Amino acid sequence: MSHDLVVLEDVCRFYGEVLGVNHINLSIGPGITSLVGPNGSGKTTLLSLIAGLIRPSKGRISVLGYRPDQPQQLMRILGYATQFDSFPMGLTGLGLIYSLLRMSGYPHSDCRKMANQALEQVGLVQDSHRRIGAYSKGMKQRLKLACAIAHQPQVLLLDEPLNGLDPLIRATIIQMLRRLGREGRHVIISSHVLNEVEMISDQVVLLSGGYVAAEGPIHTVRTEIKDQPMEFLIQCDKPRLLACSIFQHDHVVEARLLPEDQGLLVKTRDANQFCRTICRLALGQVQIHGIIPTDDNVRSIYEYLVGNQEASK
Amino acid sequence: MTGLLRRQLWGIMRLEIRRLFLSRMSLVVYLLAFAPAILLIGHATFETRYRQRLRSIAKTHKPLAGLDQVYPGMSMQQVVERLGRPYAQRFGRRGSPTVFYQYTDGTTNLTVVFMQGYVWRLLYREPTSLPEYLRLLSGIFNLYYLRLGIFFGAVWVFASLFRGQILDKTIHYYLLCPVRREVLMAGKYLAGLLSMILVFDLGVLFQWIGTLWLFDKATLAGYLDQSSLRQLLTCVAVTALGCLGYGSVFTAVGLIFRNPIVPAAAILAWEQINPFLPAALKPLGMIHYLQSLLPSSAKLDQQIPPMISLLIRPGEPARPTVAVIWIVTVSLVLLAVCCVLARRLQVNYATD
Ligand SMILES: Nc1ncnc2c1ncn2[C@@H]1O[C@H](COP(=O)(O)OP(=O)(O)OP(=O)(O)O)[C@@H](O)[C@H]1O
Ligand SMILES: [Mg+2]
Numbered sequence: 152m153s154h155d156l157v158v159l160e161d162v163c164r165f166y167g168e169v170l171g172v173n174h175i176n177l178s179i180g181p182g183i184t185s186l187v188g189p190n191g192s193g194k195t196t197l198l199s200l201i202a203g204l205i206r207p208s209k210g211r212i213s214v215l216g217y218r219p220d221q222p223q224q225l226m227r228i229l230g231y232a233t234q235f236d237s238f239p240m241g242l243t244g245l246g247l248i249y250s251l252l253r254m255s256g257y258p259h260s261d262c263r264k265m266a267n268q269a270l271e272q273v274g275l276v277q278d279s280h281r282r283i284g285a286y287s288k289g290m291k292q293r294l295k296l297a298c299a300i301a302h303q304p305q306v307l308l309l310d311e312p313l314n315g316l317d318p319l320i321r322a323t324i325i326q327m328l329r330r331l332g333r334e335g336r337h338v339i340i341s342s343h344v345l346n347e348v349e350m351i352s353d354q355v356v357l358l359s360g361g362y363v364a365a366e367g368p369i370h371t372v373r374t375e376i377k378d379q380p381m382e383f384l385i386q387c388d389k390p391r392l393l394a395c396s397i398f399q400h401d402h403v404v405e406a407r408l409l410p411e412d413q414g415l416l417v418k419t420r421d422a423n424q425f426c427r428t429i430c431r432l433a434l435g436q437v438q439i440h441g442i443i444p445t446d447d448n449v450r451s452i453y454e455y456l457v458g459n460q461e462a463s464k
Numbered sequence: 465m466t467g468l469l470r471r472q473l474w475g476i477m478r479l480e481i482r483r484l485f486l487s488r489m490s491l492v493v494y495l496l497a498f499a500p501a502i503l504l505i506g507h508a509t510f511e512t513r514y515r516q517r518l519r520s521i522a523k524t525h526k527p528l529a530g531l532d533q534v535y536p537g538m539s540m541q542q543v544v545e546r547l548g549r550p551y552a553q554r555f556g557r558r559g560s561p562t563v564f565y566q567y568t569d570g571t572t573n574l575t576v577v578f579m580q581g582y583v584w585r586l587l588y589r590e591p592t593s594l595p596e597y598l599r600l601l602s603g604i605f606n607l608y609y610l611r612l613g614i615f616f617g618a619v620w621v622f623a624s625l626f627r628g629q630i631l632d633k634t635i636h637y638y639l640l641c642p643v644r645r646e647v648l649m650a651g652k653y654l655a656g657l658l659s660m661i662l663v664f665d666l667g668v669l670f671q672w673i674g675t676l677w678l679f680d681k682a683t684l685a686g687y688l689d690q691s692s693l694r695q696l697l698t699c700v701a702v703t704a705l706g707c708l709g710y711g712s713v714f715t716a717v718g719l720i721f722r723n724p725i726v727p728a729a730a731i732l733a734w735e736q737i738n739p740f741l742p743a744a745l746k747p748l749g750m751i752h753y754l755q756s757l758l759p760s761s762a763k764l765d766q767q768i769p770p771m772i773s774l775l776i777r778p779g780e781p782a783r784p785t786v787a788v789i790w791i792v793t794v795s796l797v798l799l800a801v802c803c804v805l806a807r808r809l810q811v812n813y814a815t816d
């Protein structure tokens with residue numbers, strides 16, 4: 152077991168019949184790693200598995216050599232800001248962090264100091280004596296962050312930490328995360344917007360439907376995805392003719408006729424150029440009834456994640 | 465115990481005790497614990513006023529003879545000759561031939577009911593004596609406190625130790641602390657136990673205070689011997705044991721069941737039918753042992769209807785040591801089960 156890696160080996164987690172994550176193999180080193188994927192892709196599930204809040208149905212997890220089922224050791228080096236916006240009742244911001252540190256067994260004087268430090272880092276010192284119930288969404292978000300970093304953990308799991316933050320606060324938080332990353336801590340952030348985290352991430356893990364779709368440094372992931380062909384199903388009156396003419400274009404890597412006039416399957420490396428080609432052909436002798444992107448692949452997720460800017464370039 | 469463990473336990477307990485005492489839900493527990501005390505204190509207030517009133521009436525309308533000097537069949541005139549004019553006089557409903565005369569000697573109140581001018585009935589209202597009150601206290605403890613008050617209090621407090629926090633989605637804050645789940649469990653249980661014992665034992669004390677308050681020092685000195693003191697101490701101890709036993713039961717229930725109401729109702733039913741069970745089944749449960757520890761059950765018998773005395777008296781009481789050992793052992797076993805369950809606990813709010 153490696154002592155400076157978060158390692159997941161063939162980890163699966165099912166919620167009854169529902170798939171949470173499946174066959175996850177990851178080794179996460181120090182620095183900032185982003186888990187990116189659309190809603191329901193398994194980001195929260197993965198983070199909770201690492202923190203030991205849920206157990207894997209299969210597979211093994213080790214966090215810097217510690218097992219998630221030993222909270223008394225693991226939680227000393229791990230902080231987790233969850234996606235839940237609930238807080239124990241009747242406490243102030245300071246009171247909550249103080250109480251949690253007391254519960255962890257730190258002596259009274261240390262608790263106060265550490266709690267104040269954490270609140271300072273997220274810019275909540277002024278509101279630290281107010282009841283949490285009266286906090287705004289962004290303040291709650293920052294308080295969760297403060298709870299997670301209060302004991303200065305080596306591994307930091309943050310579930311959508313930038314949600315609901317205004318640009319100014321967002322910038323400070325990002326700065327803080329960068330600093331933590333530079334200090335050699337393992338910062339794992341989840342997000343469903345790639346743009347939001349790609350600037351600060353050393354690594355990204357693209358999740359889709361419970362699987363790891365791609366992982367690595369952001370530029371590697373990008374090219375990896377760019378090179379992957381996209382697939383379309385074209386329904387038209389003369390599929391053979393269309394196949395012939397379309398295959399002359401460089402960006403088309405494969406064209407396959409489906410039996411019984413179901414249409415033509417085309418794989419292309421450049422979706423935009425492909426669309427232009429089809430448009431031109433449609434104006435000519437072929438009548439096109441429909442173009443359906445059939446891929447459920449990384450590329451479509453990726454385009455979803457980065458929004459329309461990339462796709463429309 | 466190492467320093468770290470102690471600090472962690474205390475850290476959990478202070479947060480939990482705070483949660484238990486401050487939450488709006490705990491109003492129910494206060495109500496369960498203090499309802500009898502409130503009723504008794506209310507009664508005592510009323511009774512004190514009433515007695516004062518009788519005393520002041522007796523000063524102005526002192527009967528000429530003892531209140532036991534009148535008999536049924538005497539005429540109205542004979543009664544007035546014996547006792548003097550009543551301090552109050554009332555007539556029956558229009559057309560009815562009854563007349564009520566009230567006399568008091570300062571402590572006892574006598575209502576003489578005349579029918580057609582002759583004494584028909586004599587209604588004496590004497591102040592309740594201390595021993596009777598002590599019997600009342602033990603009856604309340606046995607029938608209400610032990611069987612319902614502590615039971616429902618434990619359901620409320622202990623079943624929500626984990627379940628309540630799962631429902632309001634805050635348990636993960638606890639689970640993310642570097643604390644063994646067993647320690648977390650122990651801290652939560654101890655916090656629940658201390659709060660319950662505090663509240664319910666205060667309830668017992670207030671019941672006694674509300675009652676003894678009615679009597680002057682001399683009467684108290686005469687009656688409050690060792691045995692009644694032992695009765696109080698037993699109530700206090702049995703309350704604590706009840707909290708301990710039912711506490712472990714419902715901590716487990718709260719960890720196992722999504723909705724603790726149904727199992728709680730089943731357990732309640734089982735405990736309630738305990739007196740009617742065959743002797744072999746009686747020992748399966750808490751109430752049998754808790755009742756075995758109460759000393760006064762035998763003394764109660766004479767005036768109590770058989771159904772109720774059946775409820776109060778355990779068929780074949782267990783020996784006190786056996787009872788205590790049973791309750792403590794069962795609790796420890798259940799708590800061990802709770803530790804295993806707490807270890808397995810997952811944060812999966814969506815499905816809860
Ligand atoms: N408690 C649960 N019970 C049943 N299914 C669940 C549960 N939690 C998650 N799932 C399922 O597991 C899959 C992954 O969910 P997860 O919450 O990990 O996604 P996510 O990437 O965090 O999504 P989001 O961006 O909305 O937070 C989803 O299909 C979801 O329906
Ligand atoms: Mg999520």
